[in-house]
Amino acid sequence: MQKTQKQKVTDFLINNGVIIVMIILVIYTGLTTKNFLTPNNFLNLLANMSYRLVIALGISGCVITGGCDLSGGRMVGFGACLAGTLLQKQDYSGRFFKDGFMASITPMNPFVVLLLVMLICACFGAITGWFIAYLSVPPFISTLAMMEIIYGIGLIYTGATPLGGYITGYTIFSTGRFLGLSWLIWMAVGMSAITWFIYNMTRHGKYMYAIGGNVQAAEVAGVPVKITLLIIYAKASAFFAMAGFMLGAKAGGASINTGLSYEMEGIAACALGGVSVTGGRGKVSSAIVGVAVLELLKVALQFLGVDANAQYIAIGIVIFVAISLDIRKYVQKK
Amino acid sequence: MAEYKLELKNVSKSFPGVKALDHVNLAVRPGTVHALMGENGAGKSTLMKCLFGIYHMDEGEIYLDGEKVTISNPDDAMKKGVAMVHQELQPVLARNIAENMYLGRFPVHKYGPLQVIDHKTMFEETEKWLKELGLDYNPKALLSSLSIGQMQMVEIAKAVSHEAKVIIFDEPTSSLSDKEVDFLFKVMNDLRDRGVSMIYISHKMDEIKRISDDITIMRDGTYIGTWRAAEMSTEDIITKMVGRELTQIYPDHDHEIGDVVLEAEHVTSILPKSFKDCTFNVRKGEILGFGGLVGAQRTELMEGIFGIRHLAEGTVKVDGKEVKIKRPKDAMDAGIGMITEDRRGNGIFGCLSIKDNVGISIYNKHLEAGFVLNHPEINHIVDDSIKQLSIKTPSMQQHIENLSGGNQQKVIVARWLANDPEILIMDEPTRGIDIGAKHEIYEIMETLARQGKAIIMISSEMPELLGMADRVYVMCNGKITGEITDKEDMTQEKVMTFATQF
Numbered sequence: 001m002q003k004t005q006k007q008k009v010t011d012f013l014i015n016n017g018v019i020i021v022m023i024i025l026v027i028y029t030g031l032t033t034k035n036f037l038t039p040n041n042f043l044n045l046l047a048n049m050s051y052r053l054v055i056a057l058g059i060s061g062c063v064i065t066g067g068c069d070l071s072g073g074r075m076v077g078f079g080a081c082l083a084g085t086l087l088q089k090q091d092y093s094g095r096f097f098k099d100g101f102m103a104s105i106t107p108m109n110p111f112v113v114l115l116l117v118m119l120i121c122a123c124f125g126a127i128t129g130w131f132i133a134y135l136s137v138p139p140f141i142s143t144l145a146m147m148e149i150i151y152g153i154g155l156i157y158t159g160a161t162p163l164g165g166y167i168t169g170y171t172i173f174s175t176g177r178f179l180g181l182s183w184l185i186w187m188a189v190g191m192s193a194i195t196w197f198i199y200n201m202t203r204h205g206k207y208m209y210a211i212g213g214n215v216q217a218a219e220v221a222g223v224p225v226k227i228t229l230l231i232i233y234a235k236a237s238a239f240f241a242m243a244g245f246m247l248g249a250k251a252g253g254a255s256i257n258t259g260l261s262y263e264m265e266g267i268a269a270c271a272l273g274g275v276s277v278t279g280g281r282g283k284v285s286s287a288i289v290g291v292a293v294l295e296l297l298k299v300a301l302q303f304l305g306v307d308a309n310a311q312y313i314a315i316g317i318v319i320f321v322a323i324s325l326d327i328r329k330y331v332q333k334k
Numbered sequence: 335m336a337e338y339k340l341e342l343k344n345v346s347k348s349f350p351g352v353k354a355l356d357h358v359n360l361a362v363r364p365g366t367v368h369a370l371m372g373e374n375g376a377g378k379s380t381l382m383k384c385l386f387g388i389y390h391m392d393e394g395e396i397y398l399d400g401e402k403v404t405i406s407n408p409d410d411a412m413k414k415g416v417a418m419v420h421q422e423l424q425p426v427l428a429r430n431i432a433e434n435m436y437l438g439r440f441p442v443h444k445y446g447p448l449q450v451i452d453h454k455t456m457f458e459e460t461e462k463w464l465k466e467l468g469l470d471y472n473p474k475a476l477l478s479s480l481s482i483g484q485m486q487m488v489e490i491a492k493a494v495s496h497e498a499k500v501i502i503f504d505e506p507t508s509s510l511s512d513k514e515v516d517f518l519f520k521v522m523n524d525l526r527d528r529g530v531s532m533i534y535i536s537h538k539m540d541e542i543k544r545i546s547d548d549i550t551i552m553r554d555g556t557y558i559g560t561w562r563a564a565e566m567s568t569e570d571i572i573t574k575m576v577g578r579e580l581t582q583i584y585p586d587h588d589h590e591i592g593d594v595v596l597e598a599e600h601v602t603s604i605l606p607k608s609f610k611d612c613t614f615n616v617r618k619g620e621i622l623g624f625g626g627l628v629g630a631q632r633t634e635l636m637e638g639i640f641g642i643r644h645l646a647e648g649t650v651k652v653d654g655k656e657v658k659i660k661r662p663k664d665a666m667d668a669g670i671g672m673i674t675e676d677r678r679g680n681g682i683f684g685c686l687s688i689k690d691n692v693g694i695s696i697y698n699k700h701l702e703a704g705f706v707l708n709h710p711e712i713n714h715i716v717d718d719s720i721k722q723l724s725i726k727t728p729s730m731q732q733h734i735e736n737l738s739g740g741n742q743q744k745v746i747v748a749r750w751l752a753n754d755p756e757i758l759i760m761d762e763p764t765r766g767i768d769i770g771a772k773h774e775i776y777e778i779m780e781t782l783a784r785q786g787k788a789i790i791m792i793s794s795e796m797p798e799l800l801g802m803a804d805r806v807y808v809m810c811n812g813k814i815t816g817e818i819t820d821k822e823d824m825t826q827e828k829v830m831t832f833a834t835q836f
Contacts, residue, residue, distance in 0.1 A: 201706050203697035210694050213683035220642060220680045221694045221749065222666040280685040 017325040018272055021318075022293050029300040036303045046181065047174070049295045050188035051076075051246040052265060056273075056287040057195045058239025059266040061232040065212045066279030067139030069233065071128060071146040072240050072263025078154040079117050079244025080254035083170075084163035086113045087248075092165030096158070107167045114245050118238040124150055125237025129230035143233075154256045164253035173249035184246050191239065196284040198235075208232060212279030268315075269294050272322050293322070336400030339364040339531040340385075340416075340500045345394030347384055354380045355391070358557040360550055362500065365529040367522060369536065369546035369563065373575055373796060377555040378535050382502050386418045387411045398499065409438075417493030418502040425477045425485055432460035432473040435492045463495040464488075467521055483514030490521060494530075501525070502533045507541060508629045519545055537627045539568045539834050551575055569827075576796060576826040583773050584801035589783035591804060592618030594654075596670070596757050596788060598639060601648030609635040609812045612648070616757065616788045621779060623803025624792040625829045630809040632792045633675050636759050640672040641665045642680075652757070666695070671755030673746050675762045675792070677739070681746050684735040688727060691734045691745050692716045695753040719748035724774065740771025747778060757788045764798060776802060796826045808832035 013020065030037040055072055062069045085096040087107045097103040108116075124146060131142040173183045199205035207228045210218040219225055243262070248254040267277075273290030275282030297318060301311045340362040347355040355377050362368045370378050384391040387405040396403050398414060405411045408418070425434050433440075436456050442449040460473035469487055477485060486506055493501045503522075507515050522532060522545060534546055542549065542563065549566055551558040551574045558574055597615040609631040616622045624632045637643045639650055641659040649656050657668040665672070674680050683691055693712050700708040700715075716730050723744045727737060734745055743763070750758055760779070764772040779789055779802060793799040799806060808816040808829050816832030818824050 201709075203701070203705075203707060206690060206694065206697050206707070209686055209690065210683055213686045214680070216680035217683055218694070220640075220662050220672065220674055222663045222753075223694065224663060276685070280683070 014325055014328050018274075018293055018322045019289065021322070022296055025300050026296060029303050033303045036300070041299070043181070043185075045295055045299055046185045047250065049291050050182075050184040051243040051250070052262065052269065052295065053188045053288060053291045054191050054239050054243040054246065055259075055262050055266040056269040056291050057191055057284065058236040058243070059263060060195075060270050060275050060282055060284075060287045061208060062139060062143075062236050063267065063270050063275050063277055064208055064279060064282045065229060065232060066215075066277075067132065067229075067233075068143065068263075068267055068277075069128075069236050069240075070140065070143040070263055071124075071150055072143075072236070072266055073259045073261045074147045074151045074154070075121055075124070075237050075240035076244040076247060076259025076262055077254070077256050078150050078157075079121050079241035080248040080258040081154055081158050081163060081244075081256055082120065082241075083113050083117045083245045084166065084248050084254040085158070086116075087167055087170040088163065088165045089167050094161075094163075094165060096161075096163060107169070110167075110170045110173070113170075114242065117245055118241045121241035121244075122234045122238040125240075126230055126234035128237070129233030132233060133226040133229035139233075151256070158256055160256060162253060162255040163248075166248070166252055170249055171252055173246065174252075184250060187242070187246060191242065192284055192288060195287075199284060204228060204231065209280060212276075212281075214280075265294060268319055272319065272326075274326055293318075336397075338362060338397070339399065340533075341395075341397040341400075342381070342385060343395045343397070345381060345384055346392045347380055347389060348392055354555050355384070356556045358394075358552060358555070359560075360533075360557075361560065362531045362533060363548065364531055365526050366547040367526060367532045367534050367545050369534050369542045369549045370552065371535075371537075371542065371549060371571060371575060372552035372558075373794075376552040376575075378552055379504060380555075381552070382418065382504060382533065382535065385411070386416060386502065412496050412498070415497065415499035416502070417496050417498035417500070418504065419486060419489045419493060419506055420504055425488070427478040428476065430474045430476050431464075431471055431480075431488050432456045434477055434488060435460050435463070435495060459495070460491075463491045466494060467491050467524070481514070483510045483517070486510070486514075486518070487521070490518075494525070498530065500531045500533065502535075504535045505537070505629075506534075507536060507538065515541070537834065538836075539571065542571070543568070572827055572830045576830065583776065585777050585780040587780070587804070589619045589621075589780065590786075591620045592786060595652065596639075596790075597651040597654075599649050599651070601635065601638060601650065602646050603631075603634060603638055603812075604644045604646040605634075607812070608643075609638060609809075612809075612812075612814050614807055614814060614817075616790055618756075618788055619783050619786045620804050621783050621789045621791060621802055623799045623806040624790065624809060625796070625799045625806050626794075626809040626833045628794060630833065631812040632809050633761055634812075635809070636672065636761055636790065636792060637674070639665070640670060640759060642672075642674075666753065666755065669756035670759065671695075671750040671753055671757070672759040673743075673750060673761060673763060675765065677742060677746065677766075682734050682742055685733060687731045688720070688725070688734055688737075688745055689713070689716045689730040692719060692730075692748045692752055695749050715752050716748070719751060722751075723748055723778065738767075738771075740767035740774075743767050743771065743775065747775065751778075755787070757790070758782065759790045759792075761792045762794060763791060764793075764795070772798075796829065799829065800824050800826065810835045 128146040131137040269290030273286030338361045342360040383389045387407040441452040441455040550560045806818045
């Protein structure tokens with residue numbers, strides 16, 4: 001089939017619509033405002049992207065299998081609080097563990113805490129995944145249930161008090177630099193690399209795409225559908241926990257409402273970047289593009305002097321338009 | 335009054351690559367039941383879909399009561415007095431009988447621009463029509479609370495409420511009990527007495543003899559003829575349905591048949607209306623055919639063996655050892671592979687590449703360090719199979735949904751060749767693919783048999799079944815009703831006789 005020049009241009013515009021709109025916005029903002037195209041601004045942007053990307057990466061696995069994870073935001077908050085309580089200065093007056101055994105072992109090594117928090121959240125994610133895979137509870141509902149449960153657990157655990165007074169060993173994740181970029185950014189880079197590896201180089205990744213593409217066919221082809229799904233939801237929660245840890249380091253504190261509704265941003269970012277919400281399609285680059293688009297949009301609008309409240313409307317419109325364009329790729333020819 | 339209530343003249347319909355209907359005629363007399371017969375794929379359903387406006391015919395004319403009409407869609411068909419009771423009922427299960435009957439044409443009260451559904455009239459009308467058919471169902475009963483037979487009655491009541499002049503029944507009895515069939519026939523007789531014409535599609539000889547006045551037979555999309563039912567014997571009908579030559583598209587049989595490799599004994603489904611008490615075996619290097627009509631539960635039986643469905647009773651032995659198969663993975667571990675019938679439903683991963691479609695069943699065999707995929711090795715295998723099966727594609731990264739049906743099927747075959755099972759079940763392996771690709775699939779089957787693999791082939795196409803199989807089992811209504819071991823003995827008539835036992 002020969003395509004005319006015009007068709008090719010149209011195809012190109014449709015296939016890369018999101019990115020093109022973004023580039024135009026960046027150029028326009030750069031030309032019309034001061035300080036937008038500065039290294040500092042971009043470092044800031046990257047830091048804001050870092051934990052959002054980790055959330056989006058976690059949620060992308062769920063979306064690729066045709067599901068979602070509504071417990072994401074609450075899991076982020078729980079992870080942030082859990083990490084916070086274990087990493088407070090000993091002489092901090094509002095210390096969570098005032099006395100007793102826990103007071104004597106905290107603060108712990110931040111890296112140990114990170115792994116511990118990820119492990120604990122992964123267990124909760126595994127429970128969600130178990131209901132989805134083995135009891136066929138739809139992901140929307142089971143992750144909704146886990147959202148409530150994890151919020152309750154977080155409330156009981158923290159007594160709803162905000163946390164602060166972190167040791168420098170924790171906040172250095174946000175302030176520390178390596179090759180000019182903060183540790184948070186390197187963590188996001190690392191998680192992207194790990195996720196890319198899982199999606200492309202392991203059978204787990206291939207099974208994930210197969211389940212999203214056609215779950216019956218996956219079953220028939222001998223794919224261990226149930227355990228794969230369980231792992232995906234456990235993995236997602238581990239990612240959320242890490243995002244919570246990062247968010248705590250960046251803010252220097254945490255409360256149970258940290259990360260609230262970030263899962264929605266994550267799903268939106270995935271969809272914007274081209275992860276098909278009906279399953280089967282999506283790459284790590286999709287999550288990166290999606291998160292970048294959303295963050296760039298926020299910052300650009302801020303620089304252009306758009307009212308902070310009106311920015312939500314703009315973001316909503318961009319999601320509408322971008323997804324309508326993106327979906328053309330798949331619904332066109334029938 | 336015109337001689338015929340409904341006449342279809344010279345109807346032709348082509349699909350890409352196939353001529354489904356070639357100048358077919360059908361003339362239905364007023365107040366009769368007209369049986370439309372033919373093998374699977376003869377074009378009966380296509381003809382009815384043309385009449386009902388689901389398909390648009392390429393050429394041909396429809397006359398109703400002697401007047402020429404055009405029917406553009408099902409809604410149009412119903413307005414003109416043609417109704418259809420589908421083989422696969424599509425009721426709205428969560429709503430009640432009345433709402434199902436009046437879906438899309440609810441009676442309403444009009445209050446200016448506001449239209450409010452007139453529930454009272456709807457329920458009264460529904461009750462009236464149900465009574466007409468001698469049914470005492472509550473119009474408020476949910477469809478989901480009815481049996482399949484009762485749903486069908488609702489469907490018929492709906493057709494009658496449209497004051498249909500012609501009602502098409504597409505295999506209405508395939509999921510009915512004997513009692514329900516009796517009741518259906520009683521209702522049909524009543525309708526006949528009221529002058530309604532009916533077109534009845536069925537494979538079941540005894541039913542045809544019981545209910546029909548006229549018989550029209552089709553074969554391979556062409557019109558064979560119309561006869562009075564009383565003048566035709568069952569043998570006459572079968573001969574007219576199957577009478578055709580086998581073409582030479584089957585490879586020469588040159589494979590050695592060895593020991594029994596798979597044995598299934600008294601295998602029974604957990605579902606009451608599915609396969610029961612099936613015992614069969616297949617040998618190394620043998621191509622075993624499973625014949626029967628659509629709905630004979632052959633697919634279900636094989637899916638039961640492969641672990642897609644569950645068994646209530648029975649044992650499966652591979653190489654004399656009993657194996658417990660709970661899911662397809664277990665079957666694969668026991669050396670069984672299966673190419674399913676519903677390629678789109680549970681065969682291909684449409685949005686994934688050819689590579690992933692082939693690779694999915696072997697990813698756990700090609701790992702480095704226990705978890706990293708060995709891409710070069712997998713690429714090599716996929717590349718080889720693309721060449722070996724001459725799959726037409728620019729690259730292995732191509733999405734499978736962009737390939738033709740035949741090439742998609744070859745990709746699925748490649749998946750199982752890569753997996754290398756000892757026993758390969760092929761369910762309708764050549765459905766919906768062109769003759770060239772069919773031939774290639776046959777060649778692959780012959781090659782596999784020469785390598786000593788056991789092949790179980792389900793086929794509804796008689797020439798294919800007889801042309802390829804070394805031995806044939808025939809199923810009817812969930813039971814294995816016959817085994818034909820002698821190649822000489824393998825005739826279409828014989829298979830049809832076994833296939834229409836109940």
